[in-house]
Amino acid sequence: MGTVIKVENLSKAYQLGDFGTGTISRDLERFWARLRGKEDPFLKIGEINDRSTKGTSDVVWSLSDINFEVEQGDAVGIIGRNGAGKSTLLKILSRVTSPTTGSVKMKGRIASLLEVGTGFHPELTGRENIYLNGAILGMRKAEIKRKFDEIVDFSGVERYIDTPVKRYSSGMYVRLAFAVAAHLESEILIIDEVLAVGDAEFQKKCLGKMGEVSKGEGRTVLFVSHNMAAVKTLCNKGIVLANGQLIYQNKQLEAVSFYQTNNNTKSSFEHRGNLDSAPGNENIRVLKFMIRSLEGESISISTGLSFEMTFFNKKAGINLDATFELKNSDEIPVFHNGVLISTNNDSNTGLYHVKCVIPPYLLNAGNYSFKLIFGENQRYLLFSADDFIGFEVENESKGSNSALAPGVIHPKLDFTVNYQA
Amino acid sequence: MSSASEEKWDFEINAKSSLLDLKLKELWHYRDLLLLLVRRDFISFYKQTILGPIWFFVQPIVTIVFYTVVFGGLAGIPVDGLPKALFYLAGTIVWNYFSDCLIKTSTVFKDNAAMLGKVYFPRLIMPVSIVLSNLVRFAVQLALFVVLYIVFLAKGEHIAPNYIALLLPVLILMIASLGLGLGMIISAVTTKYRDIAFLVTFGVPLLMYATTVIYPLSVVQTQHAKYAWIIEANPITAVIETFRYGFLGKGSFSWELLGYSALTTVIILIIGTVVFNKVEKAFVDTV
Numbered sequence A: 001m002g003t004v005i006k007v008e009n010l011s012k013a014y015q016l017g018d019f020g021t022g023t024i025s026r027d028l029e030r031f032w033a034r035l036r037g038k039e040d041p042f043l044k045i046g047e048i049n050d051r052s053t054k055g056t057s058d059v060v061w062s063l064s065d066i067n068f069e070v071e072q073g074d075a076v077g078i079i080g081r082n083g084a085g086k087s088t089l090l091k092i093l094s095r096v097t098s099p100t101t102g103s104v105k106m107k108g109r110i111a112s113l114l115e116v117g118t119g120f121h122p123e124l125t126g127r128e129n130i131y132l133n134g135a136i137l138g139m140r141k142a143e144i145k146r147k148f149d150e151i152v153d154f155s156g157v158e159r160y161i162d163t164p165v166k167r168y169s170s171g172m173y174v175r176l177a178f179a180v181a182a183h184l185e186s187e188i189l190i191i192d193e194v195l196a197v198g199d200a201e202f203q204k205k206c207l208g209k210m211g212e213v214s215k216g217e218g219r220t221v222l223f224v225s226h227n228m229a230a231v232k233t234l235c236n237k238g239i240v241l242a243n244g245q246l247i248y249q250n251k252q253l254e255a256v257s258f259y260q261t262n263n264n265t266k267s268s269f270e271h272r273g274n275l276d277s278a279p280g281n282e283n284i285r286v287l288k289f290m291i292r293s294l295e296g297e298s299i300s301i302s303t304g305l306s307f308e309m310t311f312f313n314k315k316a317g318i319n320l321d322a323t324f325e326l327k328n329s330d331e332i333p334v335f336h337n338g339v340l341i342s343t344n345n346d347s348n349t350g351l352y353h354v355k356c357v358i359p360p361y362l363l364n365a366g367n368y369s370f371k372l373i374f375g376e377n378q379r380y381l382l383f384s385a386d387d388f389i390g391f392e393v394e395n396e397s398k399g400s401n402s403a404l405a406p407g408v409i410h411p412k413l414d415f416t417v418n419y420q421a
Numbered sequence B: 001m002s003s004a005s006e007e008k009w010d011f012e013i014n015a016k017s018s019l020l021d022l023k024l025k026e027l028w029h030y031r032d033l034l035l036l037l038v039r040r041d042f043i044s045f046y047k048q049t050i051l052g053p054i055w056f057f058v059q060p061i062v063t064i065v066f067y068t069v070v071f072g073g074l075a076g077i078p079v080d081g082l083p084k085a086l087f088y089l090a091g092t093i094v095w096n097y098f099s100d101c102l103i104k105t106s107t108v109f110k111d112n113a114a115m116l117g118k119v120y121f122p123r124l125i126m127p128v129s130i131v132l133s134n135l136v137r138f139a140v141q142l143a144l145f146v147v148l149y150i151v152f153l154a155k156g157e158h159i160a161p162n163y164i165a166l167l168l169p170v171l172i173l174m175i176a177s178l179g180l181g182l183g184m185i186i187s188a189v190t191t192k193y194r195d196i197a198f199l200v201t202f203g204v205p206l207l208m209y210a211t212t213v214i215y216p217l218s219v220v221q222t223q224h225a226k227y228a229w230i231i232e233a234n235p236i237t238a239v240i241e242t243f244r245y246g247f248l249g250k251g252s253f254s255w256e257l258l259g260y261s262a263l264t265t266v267i268i269l270i271i272g273t274v275v276f277n278k279v280e281k282a283f284v285d286t287v
Helices: A021-035 A086-093 A126-136 A141-155 A170-182 A200-216 A228-234 A252-262 B024-029 B031-046 B052-074 B084-106 B125-154 B163-190 B195-210 B217-223 B225-233 B235-248 B255-280
Strands: A003-015 A059-071 A075-080 A101-106 A110-113 A188-192 A220-224 A237-242 A245-251 A268-270 A284-293 A305-313 A320-328 A333-340 A350-358 A366-376 A380-393 B011-014
Touching: A003 A086, A003 A220, A059 A086, A059 A220, A059 A237, A059 A245, A075 A086, A075 A228, A075 A252, A086 A101, A086 A110, A086 A188, A086 A220, A126 A141, A126 A170, A126 B031, A141 A170, A170 A200, A200 A228, A220 A228, A228 A252, A237 A252, A245 A252, A268 A380, A284 A366, A284 A380, A305 A320, A305 A366, A333 A366, B024 B031, B031 B052, B031 B125, B052 B084, B052 B125, B084 B125, B084 B163, B084 B195, B084 B235, B125 B163, B163 B195, B163 B235, B163 B255, B217 B225, B225 B235, B235 B255
Parallel strands: A075 A220, A075 A237, A110 A188, A188 A220
Antiparallel strands: A003 A059, A003 A101, A101 B011, A237 A245, A268 A284, A284 A305, A305 A350, A320 A333, A320 A366, A366 A380
């Protein structure tokens, strides 16, 4: 069991904005710096990739200083929020693009599936596309020929195999495409969320095939997904990326739970230091925000929660109000409730504490985030912050029936049942 | 850990690589893909048509009919005393091969961005496949030339092939390399700056008039001797003239001109390959 992938100091910078007339002068400057053996003047290492804040340069580090090793036979789940750098990492590993600095060393044949059906030509038949797509993915013709029946069988589109794929339904198209990819022979397999295709039955089949691949055949798999259940069952290791940095690596279960608790932002925030560096503006500075379970350590449907905010108000003599907007992970607003802090134009300069309780059996399980809005006379905006803080409501585990119930809320309702013979 | 650091890695991904590392071994591994891409281009060209591959003939036939009427008839440009149809066809098929290779190769990154952005294979496969699929078209058109050639020979026209015709494979190689080399240079530049792409769309058809497609080099040399060097400096001129001389017996053939053309071709091909190789690694980010 040796190391098959070794990633060292890997970084990747992207240029933001438009490429246009301005870029050529910069390219020349860059070229001149390189000629003299100097560093690229536009790449300042060390800046963190955070989408929501405007950086000082228009170069963004999509990945910065990533180091990890993968042993043969490992199935590694790569998780992180959108924009954390997962896809960039996969692109570099599958050699679609090159890193800005650092290196990756690999052993064995690699196959990467960043997309299914790459290179499918609509005018060609299913049969012709199987050969073409297989070859694009790196298979030899003889190899495809040998596996042809298996591929057709797996895809379940045998009847249409000599029909141009432009006549296929989108489901059939994807089935055929995945079938080719699933039969790749390689020591290392890199997969980017291609499982989010097809109907439930086919997804199950794909997941089964993937499990077979990583567990049965001793192949090394790198798997990017937002589907935590899939990562838990298919992988044995996990890597968590955030803002282009590797923040955690461990066994897959630990990694998933690390990701889930640290997803979004932390569930508590306390500012230390200078008042004027706290989140806010010349009107309001938010100093503290705590979210706690009403019962025990973790927040679940049955515990309910409380949140507590401390802020410094700088506008005296106004009608101040604070509003909390809660959104779930699908960005659906759950509530938009506020409190009038002063009603007779008598707000004070200084610290205010606001506390509120969300009772048990209101929120369904899932991840939530708060938006804060401070207003004057319930009309003028003083300060607002999207996604200020997040928390997770855990699902109640009730034996076999632990699946997450759909719905934004999860109330406890009293039903009355009458039987009539 | 000294033994670990000496581990054998199959390959390494780095920020930079050597300019001349063409990864030919990898290219060889992907040869099936090359053939399948050529096949795809060929098949998809005439899918859902009634005439099928016959369309490969229609374009050159219509072209030479027009050239014969417009340039040969109306403009009255002399054709070295050769049958007009053969004269124009010889120039047209060689020119078409060059311009098809050039135009297609120059947009190879843009046209295939979706595919190249999702999967890795040696990028050089794409331009090479373009050159090969156009070679298929060229072969088909060459067959048309041969048929026409035999017809005129049977009619007793004065066309005298000679041993220079044996240079045909060299000529094909030169045309392919020129189209490929220039195309790769342009493709490398256009991944980031699209300006050159506009130049190609209107420049290449115009360049045809600076090549001896619709007139023989001898006319330029005798009637416009001052400008003959421009036409001679165009490396495609030598190829067309050699082709005509070899098959039809008339034309301005000289080893010097052909040698110059070959040298230019080699230089362009080398520059093209190096530039392409440099750009292919990260073009996905800028295309």
